Amino acid sequence: MSQPDDLARLRNEYADRERRLAGSDIYSWFNQANLFAIQGRQRAVLSSLRKAGVGSLENLHLLEVGCGSGGVLAELLSIGASPGNLYGVDLLPDRLEAAHSRLPVSHFANADGSHLPFQDQSFDIVLQFTAISSILDERLRRSVCLDMLRVLKPGGLILSYDFWLNPTNQQTRGIQQKEIRSLFPGCRYDYYKITLAPPLARRIVPVSWILALLLEKLGILNSHYLVAIRPK
DSSP, X not given: OOHHHHHHHHHHHHHHHHHHTTTOOTTSTTSHHHHHHHHHHHHHHHHHHHHTTOOOOTTOOEEEESOTTSHHHHHHHHTTOOGGGEEXXXXXXXXXXXXXXXXXXXXXXXXXXXXXXXXXXXXXXXXXESSGGGOOOXXXXXXXXXXXXXXXXXXXXXXXXXXXXXXXXXXXXXXOHHHHHHHSXXXXXXXXXXXXXXXXXXXXXXXXXXXXXXHHHHOTTEEEEEEEXXXX
């Protein structure tokens, strides 16, 4: 599959996913299993930021690649990021319109992640949350990651949150630790295996939040890696 073909597939898949999930609460904050996953991810993000020496987001410039409707950027706003310092790119114009409505002072661009419309060394933190696993073309995936490194300031931080395994979705391909090192060469990596596998969480969380927390703490049944990546 060529890069243009994979970009077209991505646009179609994201649009089709929007249609399939219309009216569903599976990714709503009111869905207990989704709330459980969001809160676990937020704790892990804050922990990784502290470990990287980041104590405040207020004066930092942040970019999310594959920002969707701006949900993750809104979370960063809630933990101290300045709205004027938040940037996002996405393939779908309608999702960007939703992001702009949610965060009218922030900055959004319709672009694919391999050609980010920003100068070199522009951002203190660059994020991708479940975007790279949707890219099946290996060259495109590598180009996106290299461009994330290009726009990162010296001493900056990349946060990557993605599946390491998702066998139920043929439109994604999980990212193992070895591939992270290949996609972001010449860096230091801190791995956090987080997020109780969603099919299990949807069964367990409504019955026992505490049991879900214990299982997530064990890590054996967790489906994602949060990776803090810093160039050497």
